[in-house]
Amino acid sequence: MNRLIDGKKISAAVVEQLALDTREFIATSGVTPGLAVVLVGEDPASQVYVRNKVKQATAAGFNSTEHRLSADTTQADLNALVEQLNNDPSVHGILVQLPLPAQLSEPDIIRLIAPHKDVDGFHPLNVGALASGGADLIPCTPMGCMIMLEQTLGDLSGKHAVVVGRSNIVGKPMAALLLQANCTVTIVHSRTQDIEAICREADILVAAVGRPEMIKGSWVKPGATVIDVGINAVEKEGKRRLVGDVDFSEAVDVAGAISPVPGGVGPMTIACLMKNTLTAARQQMSV
Numbered sequence: 680m681n682r683l684i685d686g687k688k689i690s691a692a693v694v695e696q697l698a699l700d701t702r703e704f705i706a707t708s709g710v711t712p713g714l715a716v717v718l719v720g721e722d723p724a725s726q727v728y729v730r731n732k733v734k735q736a737t738a739a740g741f742n743s744t745e746h747r748l749s750a751d752t753t754q755a756d757l758n759a760l761v762e763q764l765n766n767d768p769s770v771h772g773i774l775v776q777l778p779l780p781a782q783l784s785e786p787d788i789i790r791l792i793a794p795h796k797d798v799d800g801f802h803p804l805n806v807g808a809l810a811s812g813g814a815d816l817i818p819c820t821p822m823g824c825m826i827m828l829e830q831t832l833g834d835l836s837g838k839h840a841v842v843v844g845r846s847n848i849v850g851k852p853m854a855a856l857l858l859q860a861n862c863t864v865t866i867v868h869s870r871t872q873d874i875e876a877i878c879r880e881a882d883i884l885v886a887a888v889g890r891p892e893m894i895k896g897s898w899v900k901p902g903a904t905v906i907d908v909g910i911n912a913v914e915k916e917g918k919r920r921l922v923g924d925v926d927f928s929e930a931v932d933v934a935g936a937i938s939p940v941p942g943g944v945g946p947m948t949i950a951c952l953m954k955n956t957l958t959a960a961r962q963q964m965s966v
């Protein structure tokens with residue numbers, strides 16, 4: 680029997696618990712967690728994510744502010760905004776929506792965000808902490824995938840996990856978390872030889888490549904748990920549709936459990952951003 684890993688449902692439970700924890704935190708500290716989301720440019724998909732993030736932050740009981748800058752913003756202007764947010768005690772979490780327009784440096788802006796306000800977990804200090812096993816702020820998408828996997832499988836110890844993709848925002852931190860959970864971890868990527876055969880050995884298959892429906896049913900070991908991180912907008916029958924990196928219609932008949940797109944990893948990512956915001960607020964109030 681096949682199980683759908685319902686990210687919408689699991690994320691709703693995470694946010695519900697978080698709202699309770701937040702209420703308690705506010706009662707004891709007298710401080711409301713604050714999240715600042717920075718959006719440069721007018722990409723319509725980014726606007727949807729940002730709106731969802733602000734909506735969820737409000738549902739969790741946070742203050743949230745949205746900072747919109749025009750597509751031709753200079754590095755100096757963006758730096759000044761980030762520094763202002765770094766110095767604002769009512770802001771506990773800062774998220775700069777990526778990707779940025781070409782004239783802006785992503786590494787520079789990621790390094791400028793105060794590490795203790797870095798709710799994406801992208802600052803080198805947080806990346807290093809994750810690699811050595813003691814991070815407080817963990818990248819939201821991999822954290823969401825781990826919650827889904829633990830709810831589906833319980834203990835992950837000894838399982839062979841294959842991560843498809845090696846990005847700094849998903850593939851690499853995902854592999855670090857799976858290793859921490861005692862999986863045997865393989866990362867495959869565009870230069871990997873015989874990627875299909877390696878995928879077919881996975882007890883846990885995490886697809887994070889950004890290529891629509893690249894992973895076919897024949898790449899999945901029968902009974903494997905499949906987490907689809909891809910969110911790709913494609914035209915299907917003349918309509919705009921979201922599809923994952925996994926060919927869901929094929930993989931659903933082979934996998935033991937699989938997360939859909941939409942309604943899988945996406946909502947979990949936002950829920951984990953909220954978890955990180957509360958974590959950041961807790962840290963800042965205990966100092």
Ligand SMILES: Nc1nc(=O)c2c([nH]1)NC[C@@H]1CN(c3ccc(C(=O)N[C@@H](CCC(=O)O)C(=O)O)cc3)C=[N+]21
Binds near residue numbers: 731774778819941946
């Ligand atoms: N600094 C930074 N941090 C991010 O976490 C970040 C980012 N930049 N840039 C863009 C990506 C993308 N991202 C998504 C989050 C939720 C959904 C989501 O909830 N998707 C819904 C569908 C939404 C729809 O219908 O369009 C779903 O999958 O069910 C999607 C995409 C976060 N990102």
